[in-house]
Amino acid sequence: MSRRRVTLADVAKVAGVSPTTASLVLSGRTRELRISRDVEQRVVRAAADLQYRPNIVSVGLRTGTTHTIGFVSDTVATSRLAGDMIKGALEAARERGVMLFIGETEGAADLERGLLQAMHDRQVDGVILAAMYTRTIRVPKGLTTGPAVLLNALPRQPSPLPSVLPDEIEAGRSAARVLLEAGHREGIHLIGAGPGTRNVPAGTVAGVERLIGIREVLGAAGVKVAGGRVCPDWQPGYGYDATRALLEGGGRPRALICFNDRIAFGAYQALDDAGLKVPADVSVVSFDDHPIAAWMRPKLTTVALPHYELGRTAVDVLFAEIDRHREGAEREGEVHRVPMPVRYRESVAPPAA
Amino acid sequence: MSRRRVTLADVAKVAGVSPTTASLVLSGRTRELRISRDVEQRVVRAAADLQYRPNIVSVGLRTGTTHTIGFVSDTVATSRLAGDMIKGALEAARERGVMLFIGETEGAADLERGLLQAMHDRQVDGVILAAMYTRTIRVPKGLTTGPAVLLNALPRQPSPLPSVLPDEIEAGRSAARVLLEAGHREGIHLIGAGPGTRNVPAGTVAGVERLIGIREVLGAAGVKVAGGRVCPDWQPGYGYDATRALLEGGGRPRALICFNDRIAFGAYQALDDAGLKVPADVSVVSFDDHPIAAWMRPKLTTVALPHYELGRTAVDVLFAEIDRHREGAEREGEVHRVPMPVRYRESVAPPAA
DNA sequence: AGGGGGTGCTAAATCGTATTAGCGATGCGC
DNA sequence: GCGCATCGCTAATACGATTTAGCACCCCCT
Numbered sequence: 014m015s016r017r018r019v020t021l022a023d024v025a026k027v028a029g030v031s032p033t034t035a036s037l038v039l040s041g042r043t044r045e046l047r048i049s050r051d052v053e054q055r056v057v058r059a060a061a062d063l064q065y066r067p068n069i070v071s072v073g074l075r076t077g078t079t080h081t082i083g084f085v086s087d088t089v090a091t092s093r094l095a096g097d098m099i100k101g102a103l104e105a106a107r108e109r110g111v112m113l114f115i116g117e118t119e120g121a122a123d124l125e126r127g128l129l130q131a132m133h134d135r136q137v138d139g140v141i142l143a144a145m146y147t148r149t150i151r152v153p154k155g156l157t158t159g160p161a162v163l164l165n166a167l168p169r170q171p172s173p174l175p176s177v178l179p180d181e182i183e184a185g186r187s188a189a190r191v192l193l194e195a196g197h198r199e200g201i202h203l204i205g206a207g208p209g210t211r212n213v214p215a216g217t218v219a220g221v222e223r224l225i226g227i228r229e230v231l232g233a234a235g236v237k238v239a240g241g242r243v244c245p246d247w248q249p250g251y252g253y254d255a256t257r258a259l260l261e262g263g264g265r266p267r268a269l270i271c272f273n274d275r276i277a278f279g280a281y282q283a284l285d286d287a288g289l290k291v292p293a294d295v296s297v298v299s300f301d302d303h304p305i306a307a308w309m310r311p312k313l314t315t316v317a318l319p320h321y322e323l324g325r326t327a328v329d330v331l332f333a334e335i336d337r338h339r340e341g342a343e344r345e346g347e348v349h350r351v352p353m354p355v356r357y358r359e360s361v362a363p364p365a366a
Numbered sequence: 367m368s369r370r371r372v373t374l375a376d377v378a379k380v381a382g383v384s385p386t387t388a389s390l391v392l393s394g395r396t397r398e399l400r401i402s403r404d405v406e407q408r409v410v411r412a413a414a415d416l417q418y419r420p421n422i423v424s425v426g427l428r429t430g431t432t433h434t435i436g437f438v439s440d441t442v443a444t445s446r447l448a449g450d451m452i453k454g455a456l457e458a459a460r461e462r463g464v465m466l467f468i469g470e471t472e473g474a475a476d477l478e479r480g481l482l483q484a485m486h487d488r489q490v491d492g493v494i495l496a497a498m499y500t501r502t503i504r505v506p507k508g509l510t511t512g513p514a515v516l517l518n519a520l521p522r523q524p525s526p527l528p529s530v531l532p533d534e535i536e537a538g539r540s541a542a543r544v545l546l547e548a549g550h551r552e553g554i555h556l557i558g559a560g561p562g563t564r565n566v567p568a569g570t571v572a573g574v575e576r577l578i579g580i581r582e583v584l585g586a587a588g589v590k591v592a593g594g595r596v597c598p599d600w601q602p603g604y605g606y607d608a609t610r611a612l613l614e615g616g617g618r619p620r621a622l623i624c625f626n627d628r629i630a631f632g633a634y635q636a637l638d639d640a641g642l643k644v645p646a647d648v649s650v651v652s653f654d655d656h657p658i659a660a661w662m663r664p665k666l667t668t669v670a671l672p673h674y675e676l677g678r679t680a681v682d683v684l685f686a687e688i689d690r691h692r693e694g695a696e697r698e699g700e701v702h703r704v705p706m707p708v709r710y711r712e713s714v715a716p717p718a719a
Numbered sequence: 720a721g722g723g724g725g726t727g728c729t730a731a732a733t734c735g736t737a738t739t740a741g742c743g744a745t746g747c748g749c
Numbered sequence: 750g751c752g753c754a755t756c757g758c759t760a761a762t763a764c765g766a767t768t769t770a771g772c773a774c775c776c777c778c779t
Contacts (some may be wrong), residue, residue, distance in 0.1 A: 020765055029727045036767060047727055069487045070432065071765035073423040074734050081488070084468075089449050089456070096442050096449050103442065103470050109476075112484055115468045117456050124460075131465055134422045135434070174659075249661045273659070282663060305658060308602045308628070310635060373735055384759045389737060400757055424735035427764050 016275050019063045021078070025350065028052070028059040035060075039067070046107055053318055073136050082106060082331060083114040083132035085125065086143035094303070094320045095145045098164070098211075101324025102141065109332065111138070125153055139331045147178060147219045160334040164327040167218065173344035175334060177327045177351065184316045185226020185351035188270055188298050191314060191355060195296060196363040197268045198236050204228070204255050205272025205282055207241025220272060223300060227270060240264060252279025260287045267364045268296040274303035277313055277360075292362035302356050311359035319351050326351050367592055372416045379472070381405070381412040388413075392420070426489050435459060435684060436467040436485035438478065439496035439517075445517045447656070447673045448498045449679060451517070454677025455494065462685065464491070465643035478506055486512070492684045495519065500531060500572045513687040517680040520571065526697035528687060530704065534572050537669045537706035538579020541623050541651050542587075544667060544708060548649060549716040550621045551589050557608050557633055558625025560594025567598055573625060576653060593617060605632025613640045620717045621649040630666055630713075644713035655709050664712035672704050679704055 025035040030052055037046055038056040046099050059065075073079035082103055087094050099115065106113050114137060116128035132140060139160035144150060149169045158176070163176035192201060206213040206220040210228070213220035231238060242259060244251035252271060258267060260283065271277035277299040279292060291311055299306065302317030330349055337344065378388040383405055391409040397642035412418075427431035437455055442448050452468065459466050467490060469481035483495060492513035496697055497503060502522045509527070516529035545554060559566040559573040563581070566573035584591060595612060604627035605624060612619060613636065620645055630652040634644060642648050652659065655670030683702055690697065 018765090021767095022765075032766080033729055033731095033768080034727090037728090040767080047725090051725065052728080066483065066487055068489070068765055070423055070426040070489045071734090072767080074421075074427050074736090075765080075767050077734080079423065079488075089452055099442055099468070100470060103468065107469075107481075110484075112467050112469070112488060114465050115452070115456065116460075116465070117453060128460075130419065131463075134419055135432075135465060136421070136423045226621075278661060305661075308631060308658075370737090374737095375735075385736080386738080386759055386761095387757090390758090393737080400755090402757065405758080421735055424764090425737080427734090427766090428736045428738090430764085 016050050018068065019065050019147055020068070021065070024056065024059045024063055024065045025241050027063060028055040029349055030056060035192045039065075077136065078113070078138055079136045080110060081112050081114060081135065081137050081265050082328070083116065083129075083137045083140040084143065085116040085118060085132070085140060086145060087118050088145050089117050094301070094318060097320035098143065098145075098324040099330075101321040101326075102328050103324070105325040105328035109328070122153075129153060129155060139335050141327045141331055143327070146217070147181070149218065158299065160338045162327050162331045162333060162334060165323060167348070168346075171346070174347045175330050175347050175348045175349065177323055177330055179219075179223035179318055179323060179353050180350035181353070182226040182229075184300060185223035185228075186230045187226070187316050187353065187355050188223070188300065189227045190229035191298050191357075191361055192268050192270070192296060193230065193236065195268075195361050197296060198234075198364075199232070200239050200265060200267030200364070201236065201260060201270065202264065202266040202268070203241035203270050203272070204252055204259070205242070205247055205276045207243070208238045209241075212241060212243050214243060214247070219300075223272060226362045239266065244272070244276060247276050249275050249279035249282075252276030253283045254279070256280040256283035257286070260284075260289075266295055268298070268361075271297060271299040273301045274306045274313060274315055275301075277315070278305060278309060281309060284319075292360050293365065296361040296364070300353075300359055306356070307358070309360075314358045314360045316353050316355050319353055322351050330354065371421065372418050373421070377409065377412045377416055377418045377659045378546070380416060381408040383409060392418075397705050430489060431491055432489045433463060434467060434488065434490050435681070436469065436482075436490040436493040436719045437496065438469040438471060438481050438485070438493060439498060440471050440473045441498050442468065442470050442648030443461045447654070447671060450673035451496065451498075451677040454674040454679075455681050456677070458678040458681035462681070475506075479508075482506060482508060490686050491538070494684055496680070499570070501569055502571065513691045515680050515683060515684045518676060520636050520701070521699075524699070526699045528680060528683050528698070528700050528702065529677055530683055532572075532671055532676060532706050533703040534575035534706070535579040535582075536703075537653060538576035538581075539583045540579075540669050540706065540708050541576070541653065542580045542583035543652050544710075544714055545621050545623070545649060546583065546587055546589065548621075548714050550649060551587075551717075553592050553618060553620030553717070554584070555592050555612060555617065555619040555621070556588065556623050556625070557592035557605055557612070558595070558597045558600055558629045560596070561591045562594075565594060565596045567596060567600070573652075578624060592619065593679065597625070597629060600629050602628045602632035602635075606636045609633040609636035610639070613637075613642075618650055621651070621714075624650060624652040626654045627652050627659045627666060627668055628654075630668070631658060631662060633663060645713050646718065649714040649717070651714055653706075659709070661709070662713075667709065667711045669706050672706055675704050689712065 021035050022032050025032045035056050038053050043053050118125040141162050141164050143164035144166040147165050150166045152168045152172045163174050207224050210221050210224045242255040291297050299315040302315045306313040306315045375385050378385045388409050391406050396406050446586050471478040494515050494517050496517035497519040500518050503519045505521045505525045516527050563574050563577045595608040644650050652668040655668045659666040659668045
């Protein structure tokens with residue numbers, strides 16, 4: 014059934030030249046190595062006629078480069094966000110004619126080791142090690158041997174690996190500015206983390222960075238944070254509980270900064286229970302731009318995690334690393350911050366007079 | 367920096383044997399080919415000491431099998447569902463020591479062709495061609511050459527390829543049974559498709575199959591469908607509109623079968639606007655088990671798309687295909703149906719007296 | 720006519736493994 | 750003491766490309 018693949022030797026035979034010549038022509042080294050116009054055309058013609066495609070496995074064995082990179086993440090399934098990140102990486106990879114191996118570690122160190130091994134065995138040109146929620150990670154040994162990039166993660170110990178992260182501090186600033194620009198100066202409550210930069214759920218880096226940005230802008234404007242509540246996990250249920258507790262505690266919030274959209278989803282429910290309208294009574298701004306943000310009523314104004322761009326950027330940075338590696342240059346371990354854009358929707362309004 | 371990979375030749379040298387012998391021992395053909403116990407142990411020892419791992423690229427070139435399969439889908443990013451499907455495939459692949467290439471076509475035929483080519487160039491052992499929403503597809507030429515499986519998709523023309531699909535008809539039956547068992551016999555409305563099996567959005571197979579199952583069970587119980595409304599796209603906004611139209615049209619529904627959870631999300635909003643309580647006034651049952659189903663209040667009872675299992679099953683079926691292919695056996699093109707389990711939650715109650 | 724130099728192509732080695740065919744040594748029978 | 754079978758291992762080749770080194774030819778000059 015499967016007729017044999019056409020090889021370089023076939024092309025050479027049809028063109029009436031040696032495999033060497035065929036290889037030279039097809040890898041575009043014809044000028045450099047003085048191949049006659051006639052022969053060049055014969056080879057190109059034969060390759061086209063036979064629909065020749067180089068066997069990448071063979072090229073990989075000979076040259077060591079497989080036009081393949083590995084994408085290892087702790088989980089691919091958690092959310093659409095992960096998918097967008099992969100999508101960005103996929104498209105950037107495609108533009109460079111490179112394929113992507115995907116692997117999932119579920120946070121298990123042995124699985125991670127196995128996957129990195131398996132990729133190394135397949136001679137990937139480089140590896141992207143991704144976390145689906147921004148956090149610090151221990152860089153596995155062996156990753157520093159070849160080109161690699163950390164995505165949505167920071168090395169726990171100093172490392173020569175570059176990393177790509179969302180610009181969470183600037184995102185915090187953006188969220189604060191959204192409220193300031195709407196005229197809010199009091200009754201601004203934080204749901205999910207805060208009020209102090211130590212009041213964050215364990216292990217989150219987004220939490221503290223967003224807080225830093227928020228406090229910086231609010232502080233500079235002379236505005237005080239009215240209160241903050243930590244949620245142990247950033248899920249709707251906790252957002253509901255925290256908001257309800259705030260309202261029952263006699264808090265009279267005019268604006269909520271929720272630390273992500275799922276928390277905001279819960280907050281909406283609690284505000285609704287209390288008969289408060291968004292945004293007339295309470296403005297809400299949030300982070301992530303989860304798909305649900307556009308479904309909520311009123312639609313949620315939120316600072317988007319640029320997952321797609323993160324994926325793309327990781328591939329770009331990885332290729333820079335690969336070049337650098339080839340040239341034997343020093344590695345610098347710089348961190349790349351990807352901007353988080355504000356999605357202006359319907360949940361923010363000026364405070365009622 | 368990167369010290370050279372340790373090769374079979376290195377192992378052979380350390381063990382003091384020829385590469386041939388080392389290869390024989392390490393591929394477990396030692397009994398069959400009369401290698402002495404002593405030599406066997408020396409080789410195994412050397413391999414362990416040197417941490418030898420076979421170079422899969424080389425093996426691929428020599429034997430033609432790369433322990434790699436391709437997963438090509440129309441989109442990876444749309445939803446968590448896609449992620450779960452990939453996760454299932456990933457885990458099943460890992461259990462077999464196989465890596466996964468991921469590719470995304472965005473529905474473009476030329477991208478699809480390019481991706482399949484790129485995978486073929488890398489000598490994948492087989493390909494899974496997946497659609498993120500169940501539908502019929504044109505099977506690309508060249509896919510029938512090697513082992514391949516259709517996932518969440520049916521071939522538009524007859525094809526020897528096997529396919530893996532959720533059991534949507536049985537899911538329809540399940541949804542109907544959930545309402546019957548709660549005691550509903552009238553005022554059952556369909557949102558998203560129906561009432562007739564021709565009233566479905568274009569191109570959907572899930573729509574007609576769910577309808578068939580629903581009508582079969584309801585019909586067998588002597589229960590009439592009170593009404594149905596097609597949504598052009600199964601998004602919250604349309605679900606809201608359809609439900610609102612139903613209520614304003616004087617419909618007095620006792621139960622809603624929504625054709626997916628996003629429609630149900632919109633329906634909740636419309637019911638809420640009308641002052642109707644779920645499930646006291648109106649029961650709601652739906653399909654998909656989107657993450658949002660567990661966040662809604664009351665939590666949504668829904669028939670789950672088994673994305674994870676679909677992914678796993680696809681890999682299993684693909685490996686069966688690969689074996690069959692190796693043995694040169696006939697292909698049958700059978701379709702595998704994966705059960706859709708009901709997630710019982712809080713949105714269904716007996717009808718008010 | 721013979722040497723030098725440029726031109727246009729090819730032979731052969733290589734990457735790391737799998738596999739076929741076969742080689743040398745030993746033991747046995749007669 | 751010779752032939753033959755068996756045992757235990759290895760040489761050589763193949764997979765499909767890339768790349769280094771070099772060969773054959775022609776032209777020109779003296």
